[in-house]
Amino acid sequence: MLTFTIRRLLLAVPTLLFIALVIFALLKLAPGDPMAQVPLTVPPEVKEKMREALGLGQPNHVQFYKWMVQFFVIEPQVIIDHIFGTSFAEGKLRVISWQTRSPVMDIIWQRMPQTLWVVGLSYVVAVIIAVPIGVISAYRQYSWFDQIGTFVSMIGFSVPTFFTGVLLIVIFSVLIPTGSFFWLPSIYDTTLVVDSWETLGKQIRQMIMPVFVLALYNAAQISRFMRASMLDNLNQDYVRTARAKGLTEKSVVLVHVLRNSMIPVVTVIALGVPTIFGGSLITEQIFKVNGIGQLLITAIQANDLPMVQTITFIFAILIVVFNLIADILYGILDPRIRYD
Amino acid sequence: MTDTAEPTKAPRNQWWDIWGQFRTHKGAMICLVIFVTILLGVAFGQFLWSIDPTYIDIRARNQGPNLSHPFGTDQLGRDTLARMIKGGQTSLAVGLVAMLLALFLGAFVGVVSGYFKRLDGPLMRLTDLFLALPLLPLLLVMVMLFRQPLSAAFGPETGIFILMVCAIGITSWMPTARIVRGDVLALKEREFILSARSIGTSNTKMILRHLLPNVMSPIMVSATLGIANAIITESALSFLGLGFPPDFPTWGRLLFDSVDYLQQYPERVMWPGVAISLTVLSVNYIGDGLRDALDPRIRGR
Numbered sequence: 001m002l003t004f005t006i007r008r009l010l011l012a013v014p015t016l017l018f019i020a021l022v023i024f025a026l027l028k029l030a031p032g033d034p035m036a037q038v039p040l041t042v043p044p045e046v047k048e049k050m051r052e053a054l055g056l057g058q059p060n061h062v063q064f065y066k067w068m069v070q071f072f073v074i075e076p077q078v079i080i081d082h083i084f085g086t087s088f089a090e091g092k093l094r095v096i097s098w099q100t101r102s103p104v105m106d107i108i109w110q111r112m113p114q115t116l117w118v119v120g121l122s123y124v125v126a127v128i129i130a131v132p133i134g135v136i137s138a139y140r141q142y143s144w145f146d147q148i149g150t151f152v153s154m155i156g157f158s159v160p161t162f163f164t165g166v167l168l169i170v171i172f173s174v175l176i177p178t179g180s181f182f183w184l185p186s187i188y189d190t191t192l193v194v195d196s197w198e199t200l201g202k203q204i205r206q207m208i209m210p211v212f213v214l215a216l217y218n219a220a221q222i223s224r225f226m227r228a229s230m231l232d233n234l235n236q237d238y239v240r241t242a243r244a245k246g247l248t249e250k251s252v253v254l255v256h257v258l259r260n261s262m263i264p265v266v267t268v269i270a271l272g273v274p275t276i277f278g279g280s281l282i283t284e285q286i287f288k289v290n291g292i293g294q295l296l297i298t299a300i301q302a303n304d305l306p307m308v309q310t311i312t313f314i315f316a317i318l319i320v321v322f323n324l325i326a327d328i329l330y331g332i333l334d335p336r337i338r339y340d
Numbered sequence: 341m342t343d344t345a346e347p348t349k350a351p352r353n354q355w356w357d358i359w360g361q362f363r364t365h366k367g368a369m370i371c372l373v374i375f376v377t378i379l380l381g382v383a384f385g386q387f388l389w390s391i392d393p394t395y396i397d398i399r400a401r402n403q404g405p406n407l408s409h410p411f412g413t414d415q416l417g418r419d420t421l422a423r424m425i426k427g428g429q430t431s432l433a434v435g436l437v438a439m440l441l442a443l444f445l446g447a448f449v450g451v452v453s454g455y456f457k458r459l460d461g462p463l464m465r466l467t468d469l470f471l472a473l474p475l476l477p478l479l480l481v482m483v484m485l486f487r488q489p490l491s492a493a494f495g496p497e498t499g500i501f502i503l504m505v506c507a508i509g510i511t512s513w514m515p516t517a518r519i520v521r522g523d524v525l526a527l528k529e530r531e532f533i534l535s536a537r538s539i540g541t542s543n544t545k546m547i548l549r550h551l552l553p554n555v556m557s558p559i560m561v562s563a564t565l566g567i568a569n570a571i572i573t574e575s576a577l578s579f580l581g582l583g584f585p586p587d588f589p590t591w592g593r594l595l596f597d598s599v600d601y602l603q604q605y606p607e608r609v610m611w612p613g614v615a616i617s618l619t620v621l622s623v624n625y626i627g628d629g630l631r632d633a634l635d636p637r638i639r640g641r
Binding site for chain 1: 468469472473474475476477478480481482484485486568572575576579580581582592595599602603606609613616617620621624625628
């Protein structure tokens with residue numbers, strides 16, 4: 001198992017480099033000029049100097065190398081400095097945003113908590129809803145519960161999040177009067193500091209809609225996988241053996257079958273984590289959560305290439321890491337699948 | 341598979357069996373009817389409802405549903421029904437063409453990597469690499485970068501259309517490639533391939549005559565999923581404001597524009613939203629029914 005893990009870790013390195021190269025090459029083709037906003041009265045040689053100050057004068061491979069060094073060497077050094085108070089990164093150039101002229105990573109750190117709260121919570125809610133639904137609809141296959149579950153999950157992943165979100169806003173923020181108990185705010189207020197019961201209530205209120213939108217979409221998919229995997233296991237011989245031994249139905253289903261059916265579902269859950277970060281792009285836009293997705297969109301609109309580059313690459317790292325986690329989890333949970 | 345060696349009396353085509361099985365899936369049948377209705381309505385609606393979608397009638401702006409404008413009008417007095425039909429044409433066209441491109445790429449990569457052993461390793465690594473790309477952010481970046489040059493080269497509408505189709509097609513062929521490769525690998529070991537080879541069938545003939553017809557069913561199922569995916573992606577991009585130009589309606593764009601008037605005219609978001617959802621839902625159900633119908637193990641029962 002250890003050699004397998006190490007081999008997969010080594011394989012992740014060229015994958016990440018390739019993705020970094022793709023992102024870099026795509027952005028190199030950009031027609032947008034960061035000097036476009038500079039007034040025309042600035043003489044061309046000064047413009048050229050400014051361009052060089054942004055690191056644009058050098059050949060492409062040097063730029064790529066420097067970006068990689070900044071990302072993988074200098075930024076971790078900054079984090080280490082921050083934690084231990086050392087000064088490894090002092091005086092070294094970090095990835096600088098063209099919009100704000102401040103380090104990209106600092107902005108991302110500021111935006112991270114909002115995204116993690118909304119996205120993370122919605123995924124937890126989705127798993128909590130999806131697993132029991134999947135189990136029950138597999139155990140009572142073709143019952144009315146199963147039929148309704150199938151229909152609802154079909155709707156869940158057919159109706160795009162940008163419509164469910166808007167629909168919820170129409171119902172809970174527009175149609176329901178503002179003073180009512182059921183009214184929910186449609187705009188996520190990041191400046192809210194939770195320090196009393198009242199603000200906690202407000203925080204919960206503003207999180208309900210974004211969390212629900214993302215949770216519905218993910219729960220629909222996970223519950224389908226759960227159901228299929230339960231159905232595969234319910235007809236196995238070991239289930240018949242367990243029943244023949246006289247075990248209670250509860251322990252047959254919840255201990256024997258559920259544990260075995262969770263194996264593929266756990267990997268599906270791990271694989272889904274990076275995609276929900278992508279999905280949060282839209283949800284954050286609808287509910288005006290100023291998280292990473294919204295940061296990416298504003299950066300794209302403002303032609304802020306270092307920011308776009310870095311955020312896209314962070315998404316790529318998330319995908320690679322969670323693929324790795326899913327593979328390793330699969331090996332740990334299912335001893336039949338040891339790759340070495 | 342039925343025996344079609346004697347074409348004179350081939351009693352039942354395989355596709356009739358599949359249709360027979362498909363008809364037993366009630367949800368899929370209902371959704372097929374809905375999907376065909378949407379398709380026809382969008383394709384021929386402009387002949388029945390002849391108001392120009394770009395005609396601005398500022399006096400009739402912000403109307404609710406009424407007799408002369410069944411879906412109401414927008415902030416410039418343009419008729420929403422006409423814009424929905426026009427938008428549907430774009431959305432569905434993008435969905436269908438992007439799906440075809442993705443299918444073509446996926447089937448090509450899948451067949452080649454399953455059939456030629458030497459290309460299998462590199463092509464599958466390539467597929468894995470593509471699967472590890474963050475697709476939505478990359479799509480956004482691609483749209484941002486290539487919008488200007490392509491609009492300049494082909495005109496704003498055709499340019500963005502080509503961009504959308506290519507971007508969605510290039511980023512969604514991987515699942516098809518994997519499924520097709522798996523099926524081709526299994527088919528390659530079968531006797532009929534061996535006998536075809538023994539009579540000297542060339543590689544091209546082998547792929548076109550023997551392999552492709554046998555992997556049609558997974559390709560068709562991924563085609564339906566591909567349409568759904570492409571429509572959602574296009575609408576999502578339009579919804580983020582990075583799709584077609586503002587005066588050029590698509591369903592995603594109409595939804596995006598209506599969100600600004602959410603407080604005053606909440607019903608306006610319903611039309612495009614319901615249209616997208618209904619299309620995707622019906623396509624997904626059709627895919628579900630098709631998967632059951634194309635599975636010979638279920639079909640016999």
